[in-house]
Amino acid sequence: MSPSRRTTPGEGTDAVSPENVEPPQDAPIAYAxxxxxxxxxxxxxxxxxxxxxxxxxxxITSSKPQTTxxxxxxxxxxxxxxxxxxxxxxxxxxxxxxGERLNDLVRETxxxxxxxxxxxxxxxxxxxxxxxxxxELADLRRAKRTPVVAIATKADLVDRKRLAEHLIAIDQLGQxxxxxxxxxxxxxxxxxxxxxxxxxxxxxxxxxxxxxxLTDEPVIVMIAELVREAALEGxxxxxxxxxxxxxxxxxxxxxxxxxxxxxxVRVNVFVERPSQKAIVIGRGGSRxxxxxxxxxxxxxxxxxxxxxxxxxxxxxxxxxxxxxxxxRLGF
Numbered sequence: 426m427s428p429s430r431r432t433t434p435g436e437g438t439d440a441v442s443p444e445n446v447e448p449p450q451d452a453p454i455a456y457a458x459x460x461x462x463x464x465x466x467x468x469x470x471x472x473x474x475x476x477x478x479x480x481x482x483x484x485i486t487s488s489k490p491q492t493t494x495x496x497x498x499x500x501x502x503x504x505x506x507x508x509x510x511x512x513x514x515x516x517x518x519x520x521x522x523x524g525e526r527l528n529d530l531v532r533e534t535x536x537x538x539x540x541x542x543x544x545x546x547x548x549x550x551x552x553x554x555x556x557x558x559x560x561e562l563a564d565l566r567r568a569k570r571t572p573v574v575a576i577a578t579k580a581d582l583v584d585r586k587r588l589a590e591h592l593i594a595i596d597q598l599g600q601x602x603x604x605x606x607x608x609x610x611x612x613x614x615x616x617x618x619x620x621x622x623x624x625x626x627x628x629x630x631x632x633x634x635x636x637x638x639l640t641d642e643p644v645i646v647m648i649a650e651l652v653r654e655a656a657l658e659g660x661x662x663x664x665x666x667x668x669x670x671x672x673x674x675x676x677x678x679x680x681x682x683x684x685x686x687x688x689x690v691r692v693n694v695f696v697e698r699p700s701q702k703a704i705v706i707g708r709g710g711s712r713x714x715x716x717x718x719x720x721x722x723x724x725x726x727x728x729x730x731x732x733x734x735x736x737x738x739x740x741x742x743x744x745x746x747x748x749x750x751x752x753r754l755g756f
Contacts, residue, residue: 458507458629461622462534463576464562465544466554470578470609474544475499475510477609478619500634506623507632511538535565540625541573542618547606548582551594559599566600572625575601576618581608645672648724652692652736655719656705667697668705669744687731690724695741705738713738 463471479499499510513531535541543562545555565571575595580588588606595604603621607614649670656668673691681687696702706713713736721734 456505456629456631457623457626458509458631458633459539459626460509460511460537461540461542461626462511462513462538463542463544464513464531464535464558465546465578466558469544469546471513471544473609474542474576474578474607474615474618477612477615478508478510501619501623502632502634502636503623506626507629507634508619508623508626509633532561535561535571536569538571539627540622541565541571542622543573543575543601544578545575545591545595545598546579546582547577547588547591548579551591551598555598563599572602573599574603574605574618574621574625575599577604577606579608579610580606580613581611644727645675647727648672648675648690649692651723651727652694652716652720655716655723656694658716658719667701667745669695669741671695685731687733688728689733689735691735692737694736694738695744696738697741697743697745699740702738702740 463475465471476499478501480501501508501510511534513534541562543558545551562573566573575598577588577591577595583591592604592606595601602625605614605618605621607618609615649672652670653668656670671693673693674689676689676691678687678689694705696705704712705716707715717734717736720736721732724732724734
């Protein structure tokens with residue numbers, strides 16, 4: 426195993442950035458490209474970090490745990506590397522068939538990446554959930570020798586003393602190729618995280634995706650995620666696990682001029698109980714209108730045109746435990 430490179434809060438990006446090491450005169454510039462997976466327990470800041478590294482929103486974020494249901498690929502292209510970020514659901518102790526399938530999705534993803542970023546939020550103590558993930562990553566390192574970068578996320582939420590304690594706890598948790606603190610919201614050391622992850626990618630003749638491409642996630646999945654994010658704003662803890670979104674259709678309006686296109690987007694929001702349906706809709710439909718307004722803004726930015734968003738809330742009883750319904754909802 427290569428020696429650990431630890432970046433403390435006082436060190437800048439220049440201390441580790443590969444761009445600061447000049448190649449010998451006339452030597453060809455090596456290029457690296459590959460896949461990185463961000464893992465961590467629920468609400469560890471993985472989606473927020475993905476968006477910060479990419480520079481645009483490609484993954485939904487929420488203060489509610491277990492909001493990521495699909496792997497979202499964010500693509501970071503530089504002159505010397507292309508880092509393809511695969512965001513995953515948080516590893517957790519599953520209570521439903523959906524939870525089991527989400528954990529299986531994480532494990533399958535881990536087997537196919539070149540480097541892993543293990544996110545541990547600085548505002549929470551290292552606990553049993555982190556120990557569980559660390560053990561899984563230790564098995565991965567033994568089986569495939571996949572490098573792991575331990576990332577202390579949400580560093581802006583704690584003081585320097587608490588951050589130092591957190592970094593020591595991370596160091597004691599396992600063997601890591603790098604340990605680095607960062608804040609995705611403030612941008613502190615985000616570039617450092619990107620450089621460290623890219624430093625573990627394999628050589629490549631060039632980028633795997635064309636320059637300018639930020640994600641390969643299908644549009645309908647991104648629209649569904651934008652609606653889920655809006656629907657999760659300010660709701661009780663029970664709802665995030667019970668909410669699924671399916672985009673039924675996107676239809677361009679034929680009567681619109683070419684320079685001012687508009688599409689109708691029909692979306693179904695599924696919950697497990699009538700009481701949850703009432704929460705999403707709100708009194709007199711007030712909450713659903715707020716969800717539609719917030720989601721429509723993101724969808725219009727995504728599509729680059731105006732949209733009419735038609736939202737419907739439906740009950741699919743106990744869908745998290747029903748294999749047939751899980752399949753129909755895309756899990």
